[in-house]
Amino acid sequence: MSKRVQPSPLDAFDRKILAILQRDNMTPQRTIGDAVNLSAPAVQRRIKRMREEGVILADVSVVAPEAVGQSITIFVEVEVISETADQIERAKTEFAAAPEIQQCYYVTGEADFILVIVVPSMADYEALTRRLFFGNNNVKRFRTFVAMDRVKVGLGVPLE
Amino acid sequence: MSKRVQPSPLDAFDRKILAILQRDNMTPQRTIGDAVNLSAPAVQRRIKRMREEGVILADVSVVAPEAVGQSITIFVEVEVISETADQIERAKTEFAAAPEIQQCYYVTGEADFILVIVVPSMADYEALTRRLFFGNNNVKRFRTFVAMDRVKVGLGVPLE
DNA sequence: GACCCCGACGAAACAAAATTGCAAACAGAC
């Protein structure tokens, strides 16, 4: 199920390449090569390997939510009643399936799940809570935080 | 300062293209064209326009945090003492500057900021809290949630 | 209705980038 193939260790070249790609994956390999002192084909082979090994999970465009009418970002802390493996698995599956849920994490602490949700309006959010939380009798409680400002949004990982 | 240029409305073609790109932005334009019934140049013009208008914010590779030794994801709710515009701005700037902070949102509700943090170890997180929270006398309180499972992670927005 | 203008399209030509084949450099094992 996992995409990882071999945990082949990353060297300094790989990390530099990753640092560039996670900022802009349309950078020409030639340019990357110049930046890291490697030929374009060498860079390309490393990228290919990292994709195969699952170091690079995906290559995506980041779409501005407001531009497509999804102007509201919401955080939700969800606390469940039963924490049996079965129930947790069920919750994970349900959350993962909802397209409005951009991110879902299973966490320790005072909550069990933290969700990042993107919707066009509060009415849509209200409808979603009805479906997802009130309609799920394993949800004990949930707390909502509405984002006023997306100060920093990304999936970039600290490198080097 | 903003990247938006003109809020030219998106049609069904644009949305279909975005849906493809936010899943895989390495899809050849010809392939996209076939999928949406448009020629490659038409697709390319639309993509170019959406980039210029800020509909497409960025094009990035998604790196697996574990693969680069950043195996711990943490959520933090931060509550500040003073909520003057000045202090909030200062906090935003500071959070945005930290590379370990992957995401930062300014929110309503029981907290003021929600952070998503990626670190190699709890020790690193501890050091970060010391620097970021204990070292900041405007932080009243913060709550930590450690992710046990990244159930769903992405920046994709619901389209159509 | 005839006209023009504007915008978007597709086909083809073109440019640039990615990919592959191959020989050489290098590192470690014996």
Added chain:
DNA sequence: GTCTGTTTGCAATTTTGTTTCGTCGGGGTC
């Protein structure tokens, strides 16, 4: 020192992105 693996750079090939150009269709004007 020689062998074997791996990784590299260069050059040829292929794929992809980009530009050009002629055409089509809608809207406004006279």
